[in-house]
Amino acid sequence: MNASPLNAWIEGIGFLAPGLPDWPAARAVLRGEQAYAAAPSVLPAPALLPPAERRRASRVVKTALAIGLEAVAHAGADAATLATVFAASGADGHNCHALCEQLASDDRQISPTRFHNSVHNAAAGYWGIATGSMAPCQVLCACDASFGAGLLDALAQVALARTPVLLIAYDSEYPEPLHAKRDTPDCGGVALLLSAARSERALAAIRVSPTADVAAQLADPELEVLRTSIPALRVLPLLKRLASGERGRVCLDYLAPMQLVADVEPC
């Protein structure tokens, strides 16, 4: 293992991608036990939100809440106490389109709900309201490098505060005409509950450091398309390593020429 201060125990994983509705499904495909079958992402209704908010929740909010809650449940953690790091390449694309369309029309009186849902930290705000967590909440964007940015800040918080941090990296699609300019195909994301102390639930230890190496790709062409087309899924080579249960090193795509190398030691 390298000597980087950015290290943690992974205590829980949440996952959602087209054709892969949760972490157990993704794990089976990444282990080669199941063939990947492409299908639109299935977004669970956010049970945590009150009924009115649940009905109105956007696709990006549903994605973030679903993977966050899956990781929390996997770790047996209490969401009300957790610090969070949200990382997303964009906000709610459908809401953004509706606002821009209206602001280009003769009637610019946009809806106040649309406006407060337009902020990049909308999913984080709903997570806070739903879980009641008053712990620090980070919301990052580094476009295609957003997963790496989230991992860097989440691990730094674990290293310094010595408390668990829930990293939630997620993306959603834009409708046309923005889709032609930004072609993220569907919703997807990953949540990792990272802890400074090892518990009986720990899945693996990871240690992350910068490198100028080339990021790993996935042999399966369909999974490789997911990795490159949904920014949060740059995590997939790390998840494949975790799914395999084998120790080793994997290079993740961040912000060329700086990439992130993760040393993984399964428990």
Add this chain to the structure above:
Amino acid sequence: MTPLLLSAFTATSCLGRGLDATRHALRSSRSGLAPCAFETVKLDTWVGEVAGVDDEKLPAALADYDCRNNRLTRMGLETDGFGDRVREAIARHGKTRVGVFLGTSTAGILQTELAYRRRDPATGALPDDFNYRTTHNSFSLTEFTRAYFGLEGMAMTISTACSSSAKVFAAAARQIELGMIDAAIVGGVDTLCLTTLYGFASLQLTSPQPCRPYDAARDGISIGEGAGFALLERVAGAAPGSVLLLGAGESSDAYHMSSPHPQGLGAKLAMEAALKSAGLAPDDIDYINLHGTATPANDAAEGTAVAALFGGRAPCSSTKGATGHTLGAAGAIEAVICALALTDGLLPGSPGTATPDPAIPVQYLLESRSSRVRRVLSNSFGFGGSNCSLVFGVAA
């Protein structure tokens, strides 16, 4: 936390370009707000617009990044010699060892708003010259800044609405503390756009007159734009009187998307965490730069939290009556105002505020005055209940 040196800092807002324009306006309690004449906006409100932004030219190699927000980013970076201090730091530390951490709420979304007026009438397509990644995306200003200085290391945008560019100080400080980087460009840039002007109007949060923070008759915000930057490095060898980041505290309201917790519980948690991070007690603080947006709810909630923690002992003011609320740039601009408070011995007043709200028991400064200032606290709170407080001081 281990204190960090602000080895350079600069601010550009409606008060003017750079530190001298800012300090002269603050000292004379001048406001830069004016009736809104931005673009085609027809709203009965005042704004803090920066003069000359659209005259700024980006380097030819970075022409893809051209939009109002990146023009203001470049303008801010090349003010007060800040860009030269950055280039010197890169020469000292190396291009992989200087990180970029910038805050914004809307980045270059104005570019998208304008592109939606030029859609192909037959297909609905956006014009060919519109570039999403380099203008609209929240990372555009950070990617531009990284490319502008030829950096090859860590970079991220923080976008937590109006606390964004306070939280960049905390995120950069973590990476320096852990030795991942040796220096960081931190800051925030937000520019006027239709989304925020019509959006805050839709929430009935904009005032028809210049905003009046903490006034008994306050009735909403005045939206501003601006760019604030600081260069963070380790303290070793800092000259006496240099400005230091001493502490940072972050919290969440977990209450509502667009209203603060009525008792300011999240705000209080952030201030307590910042003081703890700095190893200081409330009585150590000589001045508080309040978030003070001038909405009835924000100032009441923040004031309740400040009164609970500091009583009436710490002089405090919001400078948004001078600059307007620069949203994702507010944390950085107000950090620079705090730095000027420390270097100049200046307690800024509150242009626009006439009668401090008697229901908020804090020591509110109406007029600017000179004072010995050794340690200050700056508050930044945002939509979604995102709170950040920073503590600054001077090197002994």
